[in-house]
Amino acid sequence: MSRRHCQLTGRKPGFGKQVSHSHRRTSRRWLPNTQTRRYWVPGENRYVTLTLSTKAMKTIDRRGIESVLAEIRKGEGR
Structure with a gap:
């Protein structure tokens, strides 16, 4: 898995043109x-x-690490 990939929200780099x-x-x-x-x-x-991602950190602050980890583990079999 690349470093620039959020394990909770799935955010990854966007591509385009400058x-x-x-x-x-x-x-x-x-x-x-x-x-x-x-x-x-x-x-x-x-x-x-x-x-x-920083948005995922705020989610952990709101919901707690236990519930977030359960969601990540449930979604690993995608």
């Missing part, structure tokens, strides 16, 4: 703001390292 003043087009990527974070999971008595 258009200059003279209207020449070159390829470029828009990278999501992903961070590597380590969370303590009390139910498993261990740390879990996740690569998350």
Whole structure:
């Protein structure tokens, strides 16, 4: 899995063209703001390292690490 991929929301780089003043087009990527974070999971008595977008970090703050981990594990068999 690439580093620039959120494990919760699935966000990944967007692709497109950069258009200059003279209207020449070159390829470029828009990278999501992903961070590597380590969370303590009390139910498993261990740390879990996740690569998350900043929106996913806010989701973990709201819902809690236990419910988010259950959702990630359920979605791994996609």
